[in-house]
Amino acid sequence: MSANMPNTAMSNYARNAWYVAAWSQELTVEKPFAISILGEPVVIWRTASGALHALEDRCVHRLAPLSLGRCEGEKLRCMYHGLLFDAAGKVVEIPGQELIPNHARVKRYAVVDRHSWIWVWMGDADAADPALIPPAVGFDDPDYILGHGHLDYAAEARLINDNLLDFSHLSYVHANSFGAGPQFAQSTPSVIPLERGVRFERWIPNTMGMSNRKSDTPIDSWQSYDFLVPGVLLMWSAQYPLGTAEKLGFAPPAMEHAIAGLNFTSQAVTPMTDKTSRYFFSWGPHRAHGDKKMRDAMMGMAGMAFAEDKVMIEAQQRVIDGTVDPRIMPTSHDRGVTLFNRLVKKLAEQDGSSAARDAA
């Protein structure tokens, strides 16, 4: 059916993956929530019973959005001409008509509320594997005091992913906010391929810390993040006694030995359409290393820094749009970008092959 056809402009993204659709608290009971993911309109709603459902946001009758509809128990009624959909996407009532055609159904999406995010699986709902949901840190985590927010970008999600896969931009884009000096971009982190992402690890020995956590005496600073399919960043940072990095042979430290500044950030990039994206983020200190006041200071800094990214990336998108045959020239800092994009390409091709096989 036409309505189920993937947007071809978005075929470079993995479909068999969990995309963040919203913060959990955005989903008010019986109030349908609309978002496009990979160019597909999705309606998500939470019922009075606490269940969560997600369907294609497009009525089979005349393509009105179901997100303008009315929740009725576990069902959702299109409020244009009254067709009633069950949670599986099947039409179960057509006002004024006895017979309901068998093909009167919209696509169902698997949807899960976890780590304070609403996750939608964009592939075949029956094949959705909740074990693939990235281990983000939600507000329900007892260890962290988190703030959160989101920004809408007039830019392709891939450009935001690329940004998050190369932190050398901290020295330039964020020269005035995070305050990583130019030396940050002079060195490269360890880049470790994961099954569904890339891990970045980096010791910065003998430093006074970045703006969000200055130290009075020199310390060794540790930063590690996983960037996971489809575009989820999970990072922790902490400070260790001077000499720790060398003592460990620059291997990863134990989180519990941190002496200060232990914090966690979860970030997610969701491609809405081929040129619009939503960027979700939370950040905050471990309870043993900070309080709400520190969280608020960190969020203030994040607000400034993420606006810096947005200005740069949206400008980058405009330049790309004005370029006949845009090509990039990777640098040594692009190793993570390249690894991740290659992984996504492979997954997208596998998704395409299996979709083609299923259709055959």
Add this chain to the structure above:
Amino acid sequence: MSANMPNTAMSNYARNAWYVAAWSQELTVEKPFAISILGEPVVIWRTASGALHALEDRCVHRLAPLSLGRCEGEKLRCMYHGLLFDAAGKVVEIPGQELIPNHARVKRYAVVDRHSWIWVWMGDADAADPALIPPAVGFDDPDYILGHGHLDYAAEARLINDNLLDFSHLSYVHANSFGAGPQFAQSTPSVIPLERGVRFERWIPNTMGMSNRKSDTPIDSWQSYDFLVPGVLLMWSAQYPLGTAEKLGFAPPAMEHAIAGLNFTSQAVTPMTDKTSRYFFSWGPHRAHGDKKMRDAMMGMAGMAFAEDKVMIEAQQRVIDGTVDPRIMPTSHDRGVTLFNRLVKKLAEQDGSSAARDAA
């Protein structure tokens, strides 16, 4: 000439038809009025003598809009370089040039002021037949007390036509305004093909009326409307004594036997471009069944209801725009929609054939 070429995106609409361009009172004397109809720019002006003229709104010289021009008697001067057009569209003066080429002319449109609307015939002006102007009820009609308005839509006119051709949407889109209950959508009206439209008739026996005219005791309610090419709705409704419907064998009642609530609405949908439309409407009670106060209450309700339609239809347009191969699934309520669209298709094809024949 290129300027006379119809916009191909609009070739699904009938050309040999009268389109509403404006409310009559919008046409101030000697003030050119601009509107696109079927994607063609049209300038309409009323002269001091009371005559009404309509031309292609595009100078032959450098394509400046004549609607920025100056009325001079029965003529219109382009205010870019001063070419003067007569009411037939012929250039009669080119400043600084003796010879006027014979092909220096723009398309003339037949235009008529009737029933408080300015009607423009989009086909060959010489073939315009004023007998085909739908019998709307204007402010000059002594029987009705009418309010009026218009709304611009960011949507294809066809979507608005479809809306007006299936009133089952009253139970859903207008659940909070007109207040037709869900049972309204459970039954279907009589649908009668007309030569240039479709007639809908419906008895609602034993009802307390809708929001705009509640009854204290049960009555039989009658509603009848014609939806005529190119997109004009003419509807009257009235209340009759309980039992009238049955007594008449559900045949149409005589208007003069109505005991309450007799009212009339004229509505017109004009395709401006392929994705923009103007929707004109008037509504009000018969003098014997209401007054200006009732008219104002009805217009208040209409304002709310028509905003509900606009939200739904513009959202529907956005979903359609984001769908690769949009297809609909008609229901039993779509009989009128189907009949009307088939009629328009036939007329548009006839127009196309005759245009091709004329060009040969």
Add this chain to the structure above:
Amino acid sequence: MSANMPNTAMSNYARNAWYVAAWSQELTVEKPFAISILGEPVVIWRTASGALHALEDRCVHRLAPLSLGRCEGEKLRCMYHGLLFDAAGKVVEIPGQELIPNHARVKRYAVVDRHSWIWVWMGDADAADPALIPPAVGFDDPDYILGHGHLDYAAEARLINDNLLDFSHLSYVHANSFGAGPQFAQSTPSVIPLERGVRFERWIPNTMGMSNRKSDTPIDSWQSYDFLVPGVLLMWSAQYPLGTAEKLGFAPPAMEHAIAGLNFTSQAVTPMTDKTSRYFFSWGPHRAHGDKKMRDAMMGMAGMAFAEDKVMIEAQQRVIDGTVDPRIMPTSHDRGVTLFNRLVKKLAEQDGSSAARDAA
């Protein structure tokens, strides 16, 4: 390299020409200035040493705009990931990477600050010939007291050029501002082809002047302007004793014999993209014929008149955009338009041929 490819929509304009990019005073020291010319993003900056540089505004790495970058001496650093460009467009530093590929360079543009304007040569920088910069009158000219401004147009530059190449529009577009009567459009000026433009000369004998300089007694009025590639208008006007035109056999007068109203205007039209343009203008009296007060009155009138042009030309652009196969019908006033556009076409073709030859 792709980034150097000209925008094909702009291939009708001459590349080997000086385009006005900004007023000189817009170029603050060490603050990069961004403008698109012929669809190409250009960054221009003035260094602390007083030098002026212009590069393609698109980093080789990931296409971020260099205009968001940081000036470092004579170099410009991309503030996304820190690549440093010298004034020739060559990358001289990639943070965290030893080797710099030889093709890591962006296009350099020749740029000159002259007559209060910043001029950019859009062809091969090494072939830039400053002798081709039109002889505008800048604020540094001791003879004139000038005001200035600029307007951004949502219209193709060619439409603005066409406007400036046919002053018969003064009788219509500017009927309410400059106050040239209808007789102005009845006659045509002398139109003289120049090597890189067209000259217009016109005596208006026995006149009381235009709005900007009314005379108490009849005089002979002279107006002469050159319209030069790529789109620069240089005009002087003055009043002479009644009978001068005839005495001179309608030949050009000597500027120094003017008895009143001697003034000069420089105007420039820059194609930014295929549908956007920037229009720069200055105007004012000769010191012997006016003062700052007169200049301000003239600028007030220019503000009104140039807004009239903008309304007309942007409307013209919208009509053209809505026309399937737009064609014009030239009049006798179009001689200058035709000559100039033919010249630009020839130059653009020569540029295209030489570009093709260089690429072979």
